[in-house]
């Protein structure tokens with residue numbers, strides 16, 4: 041999973057190949073390779089995980105980011 045990086049601020053997960061910058065395109069946060077647990081949230085309003093993680097939109101997120 042080395043081609044994936046996660047944002048330290050908002051936990052979004054990106055493929056390196058989708059990024060032009062070393063920062064999160066959404067919030068400008070720092071990106072890291074040190075993250076665990078891949079979640080794909082498709083219905084954030086009904087997802088318990090999304091609620092727990094305080095995520096208010098759909099997308100790919102990391103459960104834990106260091």
Ligand SMILES: [Zn+2]
Pocket residue numbers: 047048049050051052064065066067068069
């Ligand atoms: Zn971010």
